[in-house]
Amino acid sequence: MLKIRDLSKTYANGVQALKGISLDIPTGMFGLLGPNGAGKSTLMRTIATLQDADSGSVHLGDLDVLADKTEARRRLGYLPQEFGVYPKVSAMAMLDHFAILKGVVDGRQRKDLVKALLQQVNLWPVRHRKLGTFSGGMRQRFGIAQALIGQPQLIIVDEPTAGLDPQERNRFLNLLAEVGEQVVVILSTHIVEDVTDLCPRMAIIAQGELRLTGEPREAIASLDGRVWKKSVDKAALDEHLAAYTVLSTRLVGGQPVIHVLSDGNPGDGFAAVPPDLEDVYFGELRRAAAGDAAVAKAA
Template structure:
């Protein structure tokens, strides 16, 4: 269990990246949803002991992470959003080197570990290839392999599927799901579908604050019967945005299709549709934006 209590962080430029963040994250896949700039990466780096918060606490299975960083690092694996590799080093050699850095110095133990990890992430057949020749998905799977060194009790992955083609994305997400059966895995992303498919628990963060935390299916259930869809002309969009709580707009065959949140049918041409986690997500972002907009003077 990972417990985060009242975590806050303000950078030197005055940006408050985290505002009193508290979360309980159990074993399994946990989705952290939020747009770019929401504070997700700041939270991930803080949990990974790469930066200090201004206030608050983080506890991993009873260990004070902020007070005992070296011990915490032995228990966690981290795949950051920008994961660099030495392009001229083979996957096998690089993983062996990283295992040494993680404290696994016995050559035989290290050899067995590297072999097992490369097989687990389906890179054994390319273990001699230089990392610079890997595709994006292969690099991400290598990143997971290095994060698994030392059998960590917490894995943190930050925007791991950005830029992956559909096949590599599915392969990577399946790998994460397998890992999440026995480990706390935090999946930080702005891709709603990744969380819908994989995570039994989640949180939505916006402007540095937790807007919602719980089970995706419960969050979706809270909007059932309140989401309406209409295909409109582009000229209608501005009026709809002013008159209704528009959750999302997307072009379908060249025409905008809007999702609106309302307790009753908002008007002619609207059809009720099943709620989705995307509707929940955009609804929370809308509320966060409204909360941060100063009220106009009368």
């Protein structure tokens, strides 16, 4: 269990990236949803001991992560949003180097470990290829291989499927699901579908604050009978945005389709639709924005 309590961080430019975040994250896949700039990466970097918090605590079992960073790094696997590689080095040589950095000094043990990890992420057949020739999905799978060195108790992956094609995305997510059967895996993303498909528990963070935590299916069930859909003319879109609690707008065949939150049928051509996690997510972002607007107005 990873326990986060009252974690706060304000940068030198005055941006308050984290505002008293508290979370309990059990073994398995845990989805952390939020838009760009929500504070997800700040939270991940703090847990990964790459930056200090202003206040609060992080415990992994009996380990005080923020106080004992050296031991925390031994128990951690981390795949950052921007995972750089040496393009002219082979996958096998690079993973061997990472294993040395992780303290695997015995040559035979390291050779067996590198082979096992490359097989696990399905990169053994291309082990001699230079990393610069790998596709985006292959690089991400290599990133998971390096994150698994040392049998970590906690793995953090930050926006791992951004830019991947559908096939590579599915392959990568299946790999993450397998890894998440044994350890705590935090999947930080703004892609709602990734969390819906993989994570039995989740949290939504917006503007540095925890907006919602729990099971995706329970969050979705809370909107049963309250989400309505309508296709509208582009000329009437602004009118609908002003008149209704619009969760999302997307173009379908060139025509705007809106999802609206309402306890009763709004009428006027609306039809009920089953809610999904995207409706939950956009609803929380809307409430967060409305709260900030109210604070600004009061000031």
